Amino acid sequence: MQSNLARTEVSHVLNGGSACNRGVLAAAASGLSDFICDNGGDADRIFGVSGIDPELLAQPTLSLGLVNYCRVMEEAARYSDCDNFGLHYGKQFKPQSLGLIGYIGLCSPTLEQALHNVTSAFPWHQHDTLTRLVDKGDSWRLDYQVRHGAILCRRQDAELTLGMFLNLIRHVAGKNWAPREVHFEHPRPAQWHEHCKVFDAPVFFDQPFNSLVIAKRDVTRPMPDSDPLLLGVMQDAIRRLNNRSVQQNIVERARVQVHQALLQGEPVLEEAADKMGLSSWSLQRRLREEGISFTALVDNVRCELAKHYLLQHQLPISEMALLLGYSEVSAFSRAFRRWFGISPRQWRQEERLIPSVRSTRAR
Numbered sequence: 001m002q003s004n005l006a007r008t009e010v011s012h013v014l015n016g017g018s019a020c021n022r023g024v025l026a027a028a029a030s031g032l033s034d035f036i037c038d039n040g041g042d043a044d045r046i047f048g049v050s051g052i053d054p055e056l057l058a059q060p061t062l063s064l065g066l067v068n069y070c071r072v073m074e075e076a077a078r079y080s081d082c083d084n085f086g087l088h089y090g091k092q093f094k095p096q097s098l099g100l101i102g103y104i105g106l107c108s109p110t111l112e113q114a115l116h117n118v119t120s121a122f123p124w125h126q127h128d129t130l131t132r133l134v135d136k137g138d139s140w141r142l143d144y145q146v147r148h149g150a151i152l153c154r155r156q157d158a159e160l161t162l163g164m165f166l167n168l169i170r171h172v173a174g175k176n177w178a179p180r181e182v183h184f185e186h187p188r189p190a191q192w193h194e195h196c197k198v199f200d201a202p203v204f205f206d207q208p209f210n211s212l213v214i215a216k217r218d219v220t221r222p223m224p225d226s227d228p229l230l231l232g233v234m235q236d237a238i239r240r241l242n243n244r245s246v247q248q249n250i251v252e253r254a255r256v257q258v259h260q261a262l263l264q265g266e267p268v269l270e271e272a273a274d275k276m277g278l279s280s281w282s283l284q285r286r287l288r289e290e291g292i293s294f295t296a297l298v299d300n301v302r303c304e305l306a307k308h309y310l311l312q313h314q315l316p317i318s319e320m321a322l323l324l325g326y327s328e329v330s331a332f333s334r335a336f337r338r339w340f341g342i343s344p345r346q347w348r349q350e351e352r353l354i355p356s357v358r359s360t361r362a363r
Helices: 004-014 032-038 043-050 054-058 066-078 085-091 100-106 111-125 155-173 193-199 228-240 250-264 269-275 280-289 294-310 317-323 329-340 344-353 355-359
Strands: 129-135 139-146 181-183 210-215
Touching: 032 043, 032 054, 032 066, 043 054, 043 066, 066 085, 066 155, 085 155, 085 193, 100 111, 100 155, 100 228, 111 129, 111 139, 111 155, 111 228, 139 155, 155 193, 155 210, 250 269, 250 280, 250 294, 269 280, 280 294, 294 317, 294 329, 294 344, 317 329, 317 344, 329 344
Parallel strands: none
Antiparallel strands: 129 139, 139 210, 181 210
């Protein structure tokens, strides 16, 4: 299966034509401009507000900023005729279009080994991201989660990525293959029935991770295009793009922990520090050096998420309060008035009627 595309990508890497990957390889946005236009969006405008250089998309081994990549998917959903933009973009994404990471899966000997190889190599394809296979007895749970502190709104990316994984499996198991369950970490969207149709499986929202639950009996199949030699070349090529690592700063790392803790209630400094491998006083000191306290960081994350949730009109405000770690709606309402000077309900109404009013409000 040594296609021209595979040869071109490997040659480009080996000849030193690509910079170090510090975000996500541009292959993950293959065909994005056309897909935006096909769904009624203005690709130039959406790329502009997201900070995406369209010329980068023509080179699958160049790197896009992960913040920009996740934002362009959210903006595409907002400014096109497709709220489930990521879901449908992922549905049509063929494994070959994923570039190096796609061929690592396709060249593997069996589907099970393909899943292991892809999850192992995924951190080189996309930084600041968790991918893993969790053994659940008679099934595997394939987990995916962006862990970049600056990226709190990432629903569209999660849906398109699980769609990409789904297509890799269906490449072997057939177009009617379905996982046992599908999990998403974001709240249930308005048109959630489309998710059930795409995956042909029960879909659960507000989960700890974005996941596919896969029966082990389904992954023993051989990959039809297995190629051990090309697999080794692809694995080496993707490593060459990642010869330098870029560490997130302390604020971004702490934001990740705060975001993950909100579903359990009020984030706790000691627990966040422990998960980061730090003492609480060390985390406090390092945040103070960056000009922010842990309390202010929690407040900032909640404010950013609150705006994102209010744009999802199917979400009741009472549910938002729980998603933001508040035990009572009244506590959320008081915080929101402190941030914006109006109630969450008024903010949502203004956004619907006069978006410009909301966008000009200063925090």
